[in-house]
Amino acid sequence: MSSTRVEPAPTRPKGTAAVATIVLIVLVAVALRPPFTAVAPLLERIQHDLGVSTTFSGVLTTLPVVCLGVFAFLAPTLRQRFGDEKVLVGCLVVLLVGNLLRAVGSVWALLLGTVVVGAGIAVANVALPGLIKRDFPHNVPVITAAYTMCLTLGGAVAASIVVPLGDALGSTWQAPLGLLAAPVLVALVISAFALRHSSGAAPQPSRPGRLWRSPLAWQVTVFMGLQSAMAYVVFGWLPTMVTSRGMGPEVAGLALGVQAAVQAVGSMTVPLFIKRTRDQRWIAAVLAVLIALGFAGILLGPAPTGVWAATVLLGYAQGGAFALALTLFGLRSPDSDTTAALSGMAQGGGYLIAAVGPLLIGFAYDVTGNWTVPLALLVACCAGWLWAGALAGRPREVVSVRGSTRP
Template sequence: MPPDPSATTSTGVHLAIGVILLALNLRPALVAVSPMLDAIRTDTGMSATTAGLLTTLPLLCFGLLSPLAPRMGRRFGMEPALLGAMVLVCGGTALRLLPSMVALLGGTVIVGAGIAVANVLLPGVIKRDFPSRVGLMTGLYSMSLFGGAALAAGITVPLGDAIGLSWRPTLALWGVLGLVALAVWLPQTRRHSRVSAAEASGAAHPVRGMWRHPVAWLVTAFMGLQSLTYYAATAWLPTIFTDAGMAQGTAGWMLSFSSLLGIAGAFLAPVLAARLGRPGAVAAFGALLIICGFAGMATAPVGGAYLWMAMLGLGQGASISLSMLFIVQRAPDTRHAAQLSSMAQTFGYLLAATGPLALGAVHELTGAWTVPLIVLMVVLVPQGLAGLGAARDRHAAPAQRGDSVTGG
């Protein structure tokens, strides 16, 4: 096992900053669409179902392209593959500047492809380079995901209004954050090489039987269900509030406020899980918080908006952080972490991709948001149960490889 740079050298600090900046770019290009959705629909004339497709396409990319990410990491090296992923994010963001529906959808697919690769490989980097700081780095990584989402949700509309930009260049502005991450991550491609020949060939720890392993499927279920509820809510929350009479700017701020609380939830969940020794209980409590938030939105969306968004943010932050922590902890080594991450995100995001489309379709069918919110509350029950199962201290690997060994 390589030495833990986080504890001994400045290299670990630089690497940690690079991981955080990459993570900051894994949500803004997607989340920024949500507060702009009304403007996009007005300008393009797209239906609510088509608008749901705009937010679903990246999730489909996450699911369909995740199996390729471990191969890219082994073939080109983890760091160059992550650099390429960020190039795709920046390129896709720029493509959406072109005034056509094809460019909008195509750029969204390219952004989704880049994020898909980074989603899978970054947990492996944490597993490999921060073995004694897994909880801390997972918390920082998850905080960065929510931090990027909070920025995108909260300042996209005000920033565009302040500069006087239409929705296309406003969305493209988030490519600047990607360029910063590219510049910071570039030195990592020189500092680190490909994985060892033994590891790449599978001679060290062959990944066998994971697709039949019950722990791997519990991790996958938890990842998928929390992603489904998160992306479905993120796609439609501003619209739910505006339909209830809230101003568009305020509705966007509500999503941002939720994401800000998500930062706290993302950082606190791994810490509490480690301190209490009961990550399953933390996962179940996170699901309960989200249920309470959705229930409040269904009954008094505007009057108690801040309370509902606080519950939602804390619960969602805890859930996403724990889903990443389970991937790292349930894997005995870097290759298993990448493979488990690929499996969880392949099936997890394909499941999550149904969320925005389904929520939009149910809304069109019922003409209100009460039934869609009840559906999300029902989904959170198996999410909590999957979290209890995924939290058990076992490895998603064949028994002879040490299933009972502590998961880190």
């Protein structure tokens, strides 16, 4: 058995470099979710203003997930050439351009801008876990918790303010989407200063394709994909689920915001359990049960009290599930280059899986006219996620893409 390759000590930042790296992680994380979460509350206005169909709205909400899957495969190559920090700052530039494009106001600018922001977010999603593993190899759960909390809070705030912001500015949707470029610009300026003090360690030559022959890598990919599928079902269908229980559209929008905010709590607390154990199977099992209970409570529980309780439960569990999925990239990898490669494979394949989730649930709901079959599909998805977690949560590591071998 060959020894596990570890990170060379000089690449681990200390003092100012460590702070600069954390600042970079936080700023990028805050900027990643708003371009996606801000669209859903504005969909009706976009559809009315542009005169597009409901099908176009479905494409607009599904396209970002597909972009997350497709462009994630490019990230390992980009970080090999430019390094993690430069790639992340480059992603902020791409996000800035994409947000401004979407504010132009035409159908094609909106679609093109969505693809551009999707590309930037996809690459950043992959690069960040590798950077965390490289510079904080002994604190992966803690730093990942901070990262996921910033992701969640950034998305929740954006979803909450875009409609009142548009009303205040007298703009239906262009100005709110365009103003999403403002925090990205701030993050870009500050990140440029943070970049000067970061460790800037270069990735080592690697062969990411080796992971495609690893059963464990595929287990992590399925785990990520099913978790993301359920998350995007919530993003797309939770308001409809809530209104089907006799609650008003304003309440439904509030429920989505509450669910997103509670996710931050789950994304911060679940990694504390992850840090204390080498085996994450039991954590995945508990979260799978809680997610299933959350969906069941929203669709079957007494309204409104039971629906609100289930919404909070679902938000907490999904926040924890997202944090667990991202943390596994570092825990199942022997070094940062392998973490980035596993992140690229799992997020690339995982988000392509996730894109099917909302479409399948929507199709089942349209055909049956009720939530019985969709709920059965969601429970089955939870069961599949539990199975994937039972495999991916074992204390093992994938083969290093740097060239080391394992039996």
